[in-house]
Amino acid sequence: LIRNPNLLAESTKPVPDYLYHFGLDTSMPLQEMFGDVKFVVAGGSASRAKILASMLYADPVISGRPRPIPGLEPTPIGKTDRFSLYKIGPVISVNHGMGMPSASICWHEIAKLLHYAGAQGVTFIRAGTSGGLGVPPGTVVFTTAGVNGQLKEHYSLPILGEKRRFSTQFSPRLTQDLYQTALSLGLPAALGKTLSTDCFYEGQGRIDGALCEYTEADKFAFLHKLEAMGVKNIEMEAAQFAAFTQRLGVDAALVCVTIVNRLLGDQVAVSPAEIESFVNNGLIAILALIRQRLTAAQ
């Protein structure tokens, strides 16, 4: 689960290795704690990681228990200052904060954690929220590829001061399986590209940020251009997530619900309760796929 010769060679391996942003390190019994992990499901917010953990705990196939144990509730493992990490059965539920840099820290340290734990055949899924393009709020978008802020299908990252480019395709089979699962459950679903930006306001063509130097007409020209490219939604993590998991050689999919139709407005004006029910649409599809795969593996 890692591609780093320094961590594989004894001479340059840090001992112990601190996974700083999770407050975990290799002096802990990571193999016992995380060795059986098969799925990592991550979203932006800590409270949603907790909600997902509770759903996983209540699912007998996933938790491995016919019912939750009275008096025991999912509790974060490690420190919660940056991220909140839960583990139920073979599934990690975690939040990665907002934006590619924050999520990148989470993915690096989760991959290292699972490497040290000796976990095998792990699938990474991001379950997020997004702004939709021409689809109604509540639609679950399954992403084929990430598109960056300059409308290219790659992720750019300066490494040692030099810009590098990485492909942003998601795993086609996993993505199709999730999409078909959602359709079979009657959920509102779409398949398409996802624009991932470094700014929620100017980066996504909103005209309601603290700074804005363009007009509403410019915004619509931008959004229609995206739509014509096959972009179905906009968020802030897709390109880095696809690039990272591809480079690592792990299966990954992006499942985002839309909470606004950007062709109709910039403001997220649906209620918190509506957002939670939309997010549930995505989680229902993910849980169904995890159940299927765990059952098939038995």
Add this chain to the structure above:
Amino acid sequence: LIRNPNLLAESTKPVPDYLYHFGLDTSMPLQEMFGDVKFVVAGGSASRAKILASMLYADPVISGRPRPIPGLEPTPIGKTDRFSLYKIGPVISVNHGMGMPSASICWHEIAKLLHYAGAQGVTFIRAGTSGGLGVPPGTVVFTTAGVNGQLKEHYSLPILGEKRRFSTQFSPRLTQDLYQTALSLGLPAALGKTLSTDCFYEGQGRIDGALCEYTEADKFAFLHKLEAMGVKNIEMEAAQFAAFTQRLGVDAALVCVTIVNRLLGDQVAVSPAEIESFVNNGLIAILALIRQRLTAAQ
């Protein structure tokens, strides 16, 4: 506090305007709640925003009370799903998460909040943690300018699909005042440039990430190049913060403590208690400056 003609024109202004990531909107009495704000102090973590709020509350000059009121403690305003925002006297203490995209959302919505509240003469300060270059852990670095991952002194952001570049200088007078305050208090302090990256591992030349395609010698060549440029520390927010506040026309400074000397190693191996005492070094200087300025304004 905003530079957006759409929000100033009645025809395109959203009513109410939802500050989505804070769970606040313009139907609330924002002027009463935030009209007197003069300083915004922000860091990455939610728990640190709370610690700072408690320090502000205990300070008679800042809180305006000789002592804290028994039974009343600083409590976040709005939702805490993404950020935690506290207000004590004329100071907001808030966390912006990790990385420029996350912080960008926080700054846009705080600027809009203060615009709607009618706040005047506001100063923005980021109080963060960082990796040091050639300075011992615990040093408080006051940043003259942000440097991006390609080692340029500008911040790049694609807007409507086109890359734009913005200057990353911090307010010289405010930065000098903070630096001199730290020196006069006997705190370990340094003045210099700050590299801000989109990745904690490969972006900062660490060799202990899940992915790494370069050697320890490459890393040191990179770090020495930074040092020769006058870079004193590395974090993940400087360039966007400088660019945003400059474009907005507000005074801003970056005050980061170092928690590791990257010339000696990649791992953050100091204890949580040591990190808190280092962070306090930075906060002590900021609080002293706020006290000075509030007293001078009376």
